[in-house]
Amino acid sequence: MNIVLLRDSDHWCGADRVVLSDRRAVHIRSVLRSKVGDSIRLGLLAGPLGVGEIMAISPEGVTLQVCLHQSPPPRHRFDIVLALPRPKVLRRILRTVAEFGVANLHLIHTARVEKSYWQSPLLSPAKVEEALLAGLERSSDTIAPQVHRHPLFRPFVEDQLPQICADRPCLIAQMGAHQPLREVSSGVALVMVGPEGGFVPFELNLAQAAGAQPVHLGSRTLSVDTALTTALAQG
Amino acid sequence: MNIVLLRDSDHWCGADRVVLSDRRAVHIRSVLRSKVGDSIRLGLLAGPLGVGEIMAISPEGVTLQVCLHQSPPPRHRFDIVLALPRPKVLRRILRTVAEFGVANLHLIHTARVEKSYWQSPLLSPAKVEEALLAGLERSSDTIAPQVHRHPLFRPFVEDQLPQICADRPCLIAQMGAHQPLREVSSGVALVMVGPEGGFVPFELNLAQAAGAQPVHLGSRTLSVDTALTTALAQG
The missing domain is CATH 2.40.240.20 (Hypothetical PUA domain-like; domain 1)
Incomplete structure (x- = not known):
């Protein structure tokens, strides 16, 4: 630390x-x-x-x-929406978002998220806080990311995403998208990262109907933890 | 996979x-x-x-x-020199360099690397290959990074680093450096990433005397795995 x-x-x-x-x-x-x-x-x-x-x-x-x-250091310009990863990866991801000073992490359900992940003991408030503090201690920060849970995809995208975005752009990481994330103009944004295997077409369509713009993180398929760090490193 | x-x-x-x-x-x-x-x-x-x-x-x-x-996808433009991390982190790092298509990973000893790490069973050729293949399977690549071991810092920097760099720039990640890595001009390069706690001043001086240019990865202290992914994501 x-x-x-x-x-x-x-x-x-x-x-x-x-x-x-x-x-x-x-x-x-x-x-x-x-x-x-x-x-x-x-x-x-x-x-x-x-x-x-x-x-x-x-x-x-x-x-x-x-x-x-x-004063503590400034927040990262991206808030993150992330398909709930498997518990072992979740712990590392919580540490990473805290290291980068992310203000809000929205964990969502998607078709390729196993329902059992929502029952993981690593999602308990005490375990989440422990992982976040490990990140804060690393990066000399005092402000833990707010972690929000959204166990239903459709109501999240249709009802909550527009409010969460407010006036910010919403970007969705997608292999083969035309625009690279690293060339998105500076300023705050919400970035959505899918599960291992990606969002299914229905989910991509629904997110884009709600205003999400596809961006890519590079030409390679990355694991979820690498993709999340890549998005934050490029932000 | x-x-x-x-x-x-x-x-x-x-x-x-x-x-x-x-x-x-x-x-x-x-x-x-x-x-x-x-x-x-x-x-x-x-x-x-x-x-x-x-x-x-x-x-x-x-x-x-x-x-x-x-044909397999192209190699990442950065080769990596990395202070040998603790074994648990090493496995993930091997997967990450393979995911990004790094051609060469040089694992080096530094003052803040525990000597016992060099005896880890995870450094055996079979375990190294297993971790690299997990990355290749993820990113649909067939070319595993070459992993080189350098258990002595000074001979590595003084004798080998200039040959390894050849005509490429050598960049060394350092908190507070003036130049951001993300603004380094495109083209191949060798990027050096230190251990948890960083390189000691003697090591930084020796590396700079051998031609390494300090760059920063952002304003925050990151853990080694996050720093490495950040360097590759910005490259």
Whole structure:
């Protein structure tokens, strides 16, 4: 982790002193090997970034004097709509969207998504948050992506997609599309990425009827995690 | 898998008929659910792409009439030099470089690479090939990246890097570099990506003395797998 993330619910002693006793304390002691007097990089979850001076280290925990003075980095210009991937890939994808500072991730059902994926324990709020925090800790960010679940494709596209897009372009990644994503003009957008095997024609038609414009990510078929990272890297 | 990959060492009956009896036969029967008379996409490892007509399906195997008539897709314009990642990440990275059609992957040692990584069973030729084939099967390619191992940093940079680059630019990914990789002019290049935590200053200096030009992949610290995919997506 490149920053230690604090929460309002941590053990605060006054406004600017906090005692950590969980894996973050272990990280400070064993990975960073910090000593009393050292400074480490911190962030308050959903709040500012800053530094913490180590005031005390004991078996019970690490006491930090906290100074939070810096805004978190800006959001990625793309919000993402993604066909729910299989659980093992989902964890990595949550970390990736957090690394890139995506503001909103919409997980949707499609014909090629197995229904059982929606029952995965990795979709529990605690597991989702754990994966997102791993990404934030990596990229020194404090703002976790909002993760939205849409288990019905048609109502999502017909009823919600237009509202979610608002005035932004909606782009749908599709092999063989004429326009490359990397040449789409800068500015915010919503980008839809399909499942392994792609969207089925019915879904592509419905999304395009709702205003989605096809774009391609290159000339190769990519796995879902590679395609998502590619879209964010090109955005 | 989007293509079934054949090898010269498969059970060929004449020049254009092959019998598969391993996981590829299982895939054709159970995932593709193909029947006699169906055509499936094929490629000959290190050779052309084409189609195979299913002539027979039995418990012993699947017999295909093979027609190979199409060149594999072009190589990615970047060759990659990568600090050897931890084994779990290596597997995914091998798949990714194969998906993107990278011609050469140079795995190097750096100060922040744990020496034990070089002993990982995942670096055995069989495991490396297995991971590369997963990428080729995904992107319908037949040409596996050449994977080169360089367990000493300094001799690699001082003696081998200039030869490997030949007339190509050598770019080194570095946070805070002035030039974005995505704005580097098109054409072939060698791109160096560091380990988690980055190259140490000595390594950066040595690489730059050997001609490497710093480029950045964006404003955020990314994990190694995300950084590598980002470099290939921007190339």
